[in-house]
Amino acid sequence: MSQQLGIPKAAMDALIQLVDHNAEIKPGMEVLIGAHLDGAYGSANYVDPVAVSWVQAVCASRGANCTVLWMDEIMKKHEWRFPPILKGAVTNADVFFNFSLDLAIEENAEFRGYIEECKTWYCRMFPVTTGLMMSDWARTPHELVVMARHLSSNPFMNHMAEFEMTAPNGSELSGNILDPVKREGIPGMPYNSWRKDASHYIPWPEWVHPPVNCTNVNGVLYFDRMLPYWGRYMGLPPVWETPIKIEVKDSKMVSITGGREADLLKHTLGELEERAGEGMKKFDTFHFGIHPNASVTEEQCPNAVYRRIVEHSGPRCVHWHLGSAPANKDYNFYPHVTGDLMDIDLKIAGKAAWEKGWMLELDNPKLKKIADKYPDLPGIPERI
Numbered sequence: 001m002s003q004q005l006g007i008p009k010a011a012m013d014a015l016i017q018l019v020d021h022n023a024e025i026k027p028g029m030e031v032l033i034g035a036h037l038d039g040a041y042g043s044a045n046y047v048d049p050v051a052v053s054w055v056q057a058v059c060a061s062r063g064a065n066c067t068v069l070w071m072d073e074i075m076k077k078h079e080w081r082f083p084p085i086l087k088g089a090v091t092n093a094d095v096f097f098n099f100s101l102d103l104a105i106e107e108n109a110e111f112r113g114y115i116e117e118c119k120t121w122y123c124r125m126f127p128v129t130t131g132l133m134m135s136d137w138a139r140t141p142h143e144l145v146v147m148a149r150h151l152s153s154n155p156f157m158n159h160m161a162e163f164e165m166t167a168p169n170g171s172e173l174s175g176n177i178l179d180p181v182k183r184e185g186i187p188g189m190p191y192n193s194w195r196k197d198a199s200h201y202i203p204w205p206e207w208v209h210p211p212v213n214c215t216n217v218n219g220v221l222y223f224d225r226m227l228p229y230w231g232r233y234m235g236l237p238p239v240w241e242t243p244i245k246i247e248v249k250d251s252k253m254v255s256i257t258g259g260r261e262a263d264l265l266k267h268t269l270g271e272l273e274e275r276a277g278e279g280m281k282k283f284d285t286f287h288f289g290i291h292p293n294a295s296v297t298e299e300q301c302p303n304a305v306y307r308r309i310v311e312h313s314g315p316r317c318v319h320w321h322l323g324s325a326p327a328n329k330d331y332n333f334y335p336h337v338t339g340d341l342m343d344i345d346l347k348i349a350g351k352a353a354w355e356k357g358w359m360l361e362l363d364n365p366k367l368k369k370i371a372d373k374y375p376d377l378p379g380i381p382e383r384i
């Protein structure tokens with residue numbers, strides 16, 4: 001935490017993208033900001049109160065009424081709560097900025113359902129500190145990132161197209177893509193739908209393409225990282241030493257091997273299977289980050305968990321879901337355990353979609369056109 005000296009220009013660039021372009025804060029709106037008190041002193045719910053005050057100040061400058069709620073609750077594994085006092089506040093807010101790691105819409109089914117029921121715009125805050133708020137990742141024009149997400153769907157709109165995914169670490173997977181518009185009997189949204197048309201969830205910065213459902217998946221995945229939400233409950237660091245190997249046959253995990261890390265993963269997947277059922281054996285869904293500037297330095301973010309979350313949100317990182325079991329009445333959470341794969345090559349219907357970690361849709365001229373509108377903000381980086 002630092003002393004409040006004013007908002008630096010770099011952070012203001014980012015805050016304008018957040019407040020005006022993503023959340024579209026207008027005079028008279030009721031704005032709620034939620035964060036964890038212990039996160040300000042070093043818990044997993046990492047937060048810098050100065051960053052919170054910056055969001056509050058810029059919302060107030062737009063004429064909104066802004067309330068900051070500091071939660072103080074130790075969340076328990078498998079018993080995460082949508083704290084009832086927070087729920088009441090969310091009910092009466094137009095927009096909710098959430099700095100929590102524990103309360104994630106990706107995992108918590110009650111929270112996910114309620115956001116759509118009460119129709120409060122929900123903004124998951126990834127830049128939780130002043131350093132992150134000043135990064136190129138946060139300063140990238142919202143419009144550019146949203147368009148990158150939209151365009152990144154282009155290769156996946158071909159129902160039953162064959163895919164081949166490989167990576168330098170020896171991973172090799174193949175199967176068929178299911179397009180949620182054309183497949184029968186399975187609910188879903190078009191991959192290229194816009195966030196604000198599809199739900200009330202507006203993460204900032206925008207981070208991932210919707211999950212791509214697949215069938216006939218076979219092959220082998222090696223990985224040494226996952227999203228830390230689950231990793232921290234397994235005793236796995238954000239990136240670990242001995243890669244885990246998962247063999248996949250007909251869209252099911254048939255073996256998980258490696259070192260100590262593989263044992264920790266197997267233990268947790270077993271635990272989740274008891275709660276969420278057979279679906280935890282499935283290996284049929286992947287998706288990927290879409291933010292063109294998803295990288296921060298250790299100086300900008302000393303917290304390894306958040307650096308990993310940023311890395312996860314860029315197109316160099318594709319992640320497979322290790323199990324795809326839905327929430328149920330006895331276990332109201334979506335287990336979102338991920339195997340994150342870096343720098344893939346991906347072919348769909350024989351055509352390259354990724355080359356050595358570069359998502360080819362980043363070369364789409366539509367992105368350059370948007371970047372040109374913001375000459376002082378980060379655009380699409382040079383292809384490495």
Ligand SMILES: [Fe+2]
Pocket residue numbers: 211287319321336338
């Ligand atoms: Fe995912």
